[in-house]
Each structure stands twice: as structure tokens, then as C-alpha cells.
Amino acid sequence: MIIDTHCHLISEKYGDLDLVRAESLALGVGHCVTQGTSTYDWEPQLALAARMPDFVSSCLAVHPSEVHTVSDEQFEHMVQLCRSHPQAAIGETGLDYFWDAPEGWSEQDFRARQLHLLERHFELAQELGLNISLHTRDKVGLASFEDAFAIARNFPKVRPVFHCFIGDGAQAERIFSELDGLISFTGILTFNKSEHVQAVATWCPADRFMVETDSPFLSPTPHRGKVNIPGRTKFVVDKIAELRGMTAEEVADCTTANARRFFRLPEGV
Numbered sequence: 001m002i003i004d005t006h007c008h009l010i011s012e013k014y015g016d017l018d019l020v021r022a023e024s025l026a027l028g029v030g031h032c033v034t035q036g037t038s039t040y041d042w043e044p045q046l047a048l049a050a051r052m053p054d055f056v057s058s059c060l061a062v063h064p065s066e067v068h069t070v071s072d073e074q075f076e077h078m079v080q081l082c083r084s085h086p087q088a089a090i091g092e093t094g095l096d097y098f099w100d101a102p103e104g105w106s107e108q109d110f111r112a113r114q115l116h117l118l119e120r121h122f123e124l125a126q127e128l129g130l131n132i133s134l135h136t137r138d139k140v141g142l143a144s145f146e147d148a149f150a151i152a153r154n155f156p157k158v159r160p161v162f163h164c165f166i167g168d169g170a171q172a173e174r175i176f177s178e179l180d181g182l183i184s185f186t187g188i189l190t191f192n193k194s195e196h197v198q199a200v201a202t203w204c205p206a207d208r209f210m211v212e213t214d215s216p217f218l219s220p221t222p223h224r225g226k227v228n229i230p231g232r233t234k235f236v237v238d239k240i241a242e243l244r245g246m247t248a249e250e251v252a253d254c255t256t257a258n259a260r261r262f263f264r265l266p267e268g269v
């Protein structure tokens with residue numbers, strides 16, 4: 001059984017989520033962790049996780065690209081939801097320096113808001129004894145990675161997963177040794193020209209990586225460009241198996257065990 005550790009099931013790109021579930025189960029993906037991004041998906045996610053507890057676990061957060069859409073009062077509401085509903089982790093939060101600041105925001109203010117909320121998410125994770133799913137993205141250089149890293153260091157009890165990892169070996173080593181963190185691989189691993197992240201997947205210690213789709217985005221080869229579903233985590237597992245000279249079952253067993261531990265999934269999931 002494979003677990004998709006990062007997807008966004010509350011999306012206008014999806015119609016019938018029962019069908020998404022059936023198609024994912026048919027591909028061997030038995031559970032997924034859906035990640036919150038802003039006010040519109042928090043409550044629907046909680047309702048979905050309650051309706052499909054065997055298939056869906058929920059995380060809530062404000063995505064770094066959405067920090068301008070969430071007021072401090074709304075963030076406080078999310079905090080209350082996290083305190084009163086079971087959560088697999090806090091996510092998806094982080095820092096995104098790739099996109100320009102939205103209209104009406106200076107680059108500096110937008111980054112300051114992202115940094116402030118990232119710290120607030122870490123405080124919440126620490127309070128609730130949860131881990132955290134991190135997004136970092138830069139146009140050039142590693143500023144978002146370094147800034148997120150610096151904040152994560154201040155919260156040694158919260159383990160981070162750097163989701164959609166596309167960094168190099170040196171970054172991965174620092175995540176493992178300095179933050180006790182993990183990385184997770186998406187369908188990008190199956191794309192041409194992703195040799196450096198494929199290299200990391202080849203040597204990464206078995207207890208340090210998980211698999212994900214980031215669906216509805218990032219559909220892997222051979223379904224590139226289509227609306228992605230959690231089931232296609234299977235193609236990420238297959239690619240890692242090929243790179244490491246293991247069977248797909250062995251990769252699934254190890255990444256599923258890592259996901260169960262990291263997200264503290266209940267017995268039977």
C-alpha cells in the first residue's frame with residue numbers, strides 16, 4: 001500500500017472525489033494526506049477527512065502564496081480548527097520567493113508576512129505535537145530554503161518535511177543532519193532533466209524520504225499535463241525502485257512506514 005503524503009483534494013479541478021478515491025485505490029494508493037492552503041479549503045478538508053477517514057487525513061495551514069488572503073482573525077480561526085479536529089500535521093506552509101508579490105503588496109511586506117506566518121505555524125505544530133509540511137521555492141538561489149531552515153532550527157521538536165524536494169545532495173544532507181527532517185519526492189522525479197534530484201533519490205537513507213503527488217498538480221510521466229490524482233504516486237514509487245534497484249513493493253513498504261510515523265496516522269490506516 002502506498003501513501004500519497006501531499007495532495008490538495010479540495011480543488012475546483014476535481015469533480016467526483018469518490019471517483020478519485022476509486023481510481024487511486026486501483027493504482028495501489030490506499031491513503032493520502034491532503035494539505036490546506038487558505039480559508040476556502042480548511043472546513044471542506046475536515047469534512048472530507050471525516051467522510052473518508054480510511055482514505056484521507058487532513059492538514060491545515062496557509063500556503064505561502066496565500067498569506068495575503070488570510071487575516072490574523074482567520075488564521076486564529078484555523079488555529080482553533082486544528083485544536084479541535086484531528087490533524088496529521090501542519091501544512092502546507094513555507095516560503096515562496098518565486099512568484100512576484102500580489103497587487104498592493106511590496107516584495108518586502110509580502111515576504112515579511114510569509115515569515116511571520118511560518119513562525120506562527122511552527123508554534124502551532126509545537127503546541128499540538130505535530131510535524132510540519134514545508135514548501136520553499138526561489139527564482140534563483142536558495143533564500144527561501146535558507147530562511148525556512150533558520151526558522152525550523154528554532155523548533156527542534158517539530159520535524160519538517162521539505163515537500164516536492166528538487167534540491168541537491170548538500171541541501172538534503174543538511175535537512176537530515178541539522179533538522180532531523182525528511183524530504184518527499186513528486187512526479188518531477190519522472191521528468192527528463194531531473195538528474196540531480198534523481199541522484200538524491202538514489203542514495204537517500206531509507207528512513208528519510210516519502211512520496212507524494214502534489215495533485216492536482218505535477219502529474220508524472222506518462223500522464224504529464226493532466227489533472228493529477230493521488231493514485232499516481234505509484235509512478236513516483238516505480239521510478240525510485242528503478243533508481244535504487246529495489247522492487248516497487250520494497251519502496252512502498254519503506255515510504256509508507258515513514259509516512260505512518262511522520263503523520264502519526266491512526267491504527268488501521
Ligand SMILES: [Zn+2]
Pocket residue numbers: 006007008035092214
Ligand atoms: Zn502542495
